[in-house]
Amino acid sequence: MRKSWIVGITAGFTLVGFSVPAFAQEESTLTNCASWQSNSVALPGKPDVTLSARPCILVNAGHQKAEIQWKQHSDSVGPGTRWDEMYVHVNLEHNDDAYSPTNCYITSDVNAAGNDVSGTCAMAWKSYNSSWYYTSDGLIEYDINNDGKAEYYWSLHGSPSLKS
Known part of the structure; x- marks a missing residue:
């Protein structure tokens, strides 16, 4: 079974003798996002859904973090089992090399929602080479309930680059 990790640093903490300072102040964080991308999904016997990410x-301050913001929209009302599984996979990248890939299990979130739900799958802050340019990319993996097929993989176009 896969597990999700949605992590944000809000205070310093010590783990196995290592101290990780709380450094991220919203006003000094630079963010560069790709444009919203959409994917319409036909669901058997249910209203269609539009996924966006x-x-x-x-x-x-020399630290990097990748995230994928995601949304689900449907014109239907009320929760229901639309998905057997849905994961968001996010990568921090430098020259197409992935660092600290993170996977978020969002099946219960999207099935429990009425017609609209959104969230963010984010990796923890990391400190790599501050002279490099970084990007974020990833994919949405989903398995449609009762369609008799295997999972689908929707690859996202990566973010523009940003230097620490």
């Missing part, structure tokens, strides 16, 4: 790269 955009990868973003965030930098702050």
Whole structure:
């Protein structure tokens, strides 16, 4: 079973003898996001759904973080089992090399929602080479309930680059 990690640093903490400072102040964080991308999904016996997502790269004081903001929209009303599984996979990248890939399990969120739901899948802040340019990209993996097919993979166009 896959697990999700949605992490944000709001205070310093110590883990196994290592101290991680709280450094991220919203006013000093630079963000560069791709445009919203949309994917219409036909659901068998249910109203269709539009998925939207955009990868973003965030930098702050020599630290980097990748995230994917996502939305689900449907004209139907009320929750229901539309998906057997849905994951958001996000990567922090430099020259197409992935660092700290993060996976978020969002199936219960999207199935429990009425017609609109949104969220963010984000990796933890990391400190890599501050002279590099970074991007964020990833994909949405989904398995439609009762369609008799395997999962689908929707690859997203990456964010514009940003230097720490």
